[in-house]
Amino acid sequence: MGECLDAICFAFPGKVAGKGRPRFSSRGGKIRTFTPAKTRAAETFVKTFGRQAFAGRAPFNGPVSLSVCMMVAIPKSWSRAKRENAYWVTAKPDIDNTLKLLADSLNGIAWVDDSQIADVHVTRVYSPTATIDRTMVSIESLRNRPRHAPNCDYHVDQYEFECTCGLRRKAA
Numbered sequence: 683m684g685e686c687l688d689a690i691c692f693a694f695p696g697k698v699a700g701k702g703r704p705r706f707s708s709r710g711g712k713i714r715t716f717t718p719a720k721t722r723a724a725e726t727f728v729k730t731f732g733r734q735a736f737a738g739r740a741p742f743n744g745p746v747s748l749s750v751c752m753m754v755a756i757p758k759s760w761s762r763a764k765r766e767n768a769y770w771v772t773a774k775p776d777i778d779n780t781l782k783l784l785a786d787s788l789n790g791i792a793w794v795d796d797s798q799i800a801d802v803h804v805t806r807v808y809s810p811t812a813t814i815d816r817t818m819v820s821i822e823s824l825r826n827r828p829r830h831a832p833n834c835d836y837h838v839d840q841y842e843f844e845c846t847c848g849l850r851r852k853a854a
């Protein structure tokens with residue numbers, strides 16, 4: 683979709699499959715691990731869109747933030763009442779498996795290695811107007827994000843917290 687400063691965004695049709703567990707095979711007494719075909723296909727799909735968005739630009743090489751929003755079409759079979767109340771998606775695959783697949787797929791494209799991901803937002807919601815599922819991905823470099831002062835400390839007050847440098851404040 684485009685590029686703005688230190689962020690790159692793209693969208694693609696479909697939900698993201700969960701990362702499948704590695705499978706094992708033994709041949710001649712040697713145990714080998716391999717990625718299930720379904721996971722490989724899903725990773726290839728994500729890579730295609732990621733490469734297009736980065737358009738030859740080098741992967742980010744510092745800390746990055748990853749935001750993912752999956753907009754899911756409401757199943758046609760659902761009753762009117764169920765459709766009207768549909769918002770949060772709670773279904774398989776688990777959201778952490780989805781995140782893992784995305785993180786691994788974009789190695790060498792969005793980041794050199796997914797260990798660079800230091801901030802994550804993943805949301806999945808039903809869309810009342812969508813006819814197909816869509817996934818939106820935003821990757822932002824954290825290099826120039828405001829930072830806490832080196833001597834910053836946190837004050838925790840019940841469930842709220844603020845920091846001494848003032849970057850993080852309690853809600854008013």
Ligand SMILES: [Zn+2]
Binds near residue numbers: 834835846847
């Ligand atoms: Zn601070």
